[in-house]
Amino acid sequence: xxxxxxPYSLQPCxxxxxxxxxxxxxxxxxxxxxxxxxxxVLTNKQRSLSLLDEDDDEDQYNDIELEVSRSKExxxxxxxxxxxxxxxxxxxxxxxxxxxxxxxxxxxxxxxLDSTKRCxxxxxxxxxxxFVESCSMEMTxxxxxxxxxxxxxxxxxxxTKTRTVQIINRDQLIELINDLDSYRx
Numbered sequence: 001x002x003x004x005x006x007p008y009s010l011q012p013c014x015x016x017x018x019x020x021x022x023x024x025x026x027x028x029x030x031x032x033x034x035x036x037x038x039x040x041v042l043t044n045k046q047r048s049l050s051l052l053d054e055d056d057d058e059d060q061y062n063d064i065e066l067e068v069s070r071s072k073e074x075x076x077x078x079x080x081x082x083x084x085x086x087x088x089x090x091x092x093x094x095x096x097x098x099x100x101x102x103x104x105x106x107x108x109x110x111x112x113l114d115s116t117k118r119c120x121x122x123x124x125x126x127x128x129x130x131f132v133e134s135c136s137m138e139m140t141x142x143x144x145x146x147x148x149x150x151x152x153x154x155x156x157x158x159x160t161k162t163r164t165v166q167i168i169n170r171d172q173l174i175e176l177i178n179d180l181d182s183y184r185x
Contacts, residue, residue, distance in 0.1 A: 024066065032074045033066040086185065087131035091139035092146070093180040094120060094129075099153060100177070102167055106156065109144075109163040116140055130185055152176070 027033050068074065098116045120135035129135055144165070147153045152173045156164040167173060 027077070028066070030077060031069055031071065032077050034069055036065045036067055085183075087134040088139070089180050089183050090129065090131055091134035091136075092143045093177060093184060094123070094134060095140055095143035095147070096173055096177040096180065099147065099165075099167055099173060100170075102165065104167055104170070106164045106166045109155070109157075109165050112165050113137070113140065147173070150176075 024033065028035055068078070095116065098112070098119060101115075102112065117137065117140070120129070120140070123129045124132055124135050133139065144153070144155075148155045150172070152167065152169045154166045154168045156166065
């Protein structure tokens, strides 16, 4: 999920890893997460496969796991975060499923946006959409831009007036849709 949403909440000078670490630190301080540190010793085989510097003589490192607290307060914090993220999850899932309908052909972006808008409105009218804001054109364009940045789709005709959309990594799109679906209500 973070792969889709986080880049739009970053300030220009921030690094994603830093933002995630800061968020984890804040949530740990709030008691939402409990940190469990474990010392891991590398075997020779693991060491040869690791990304550690070869000059580094240490055969052990700290591995940190996070455990979610089960308190009522924590439940409230997680529920709040879920409510904030759910419209994004639903929007990215909806746009992903619409992209699957493109097959592998190249389509005009305007035609894709029109058909997507009709589909989103139909879903909203039939109460199949939990969040009306997930049907907005802003969310749709953000999802398309993010899918393009993830090299799932290719945007063509940028220099001309006829922009196009084409799926270039169908398997990654299906995997992302399934991941997003696991977080939907």
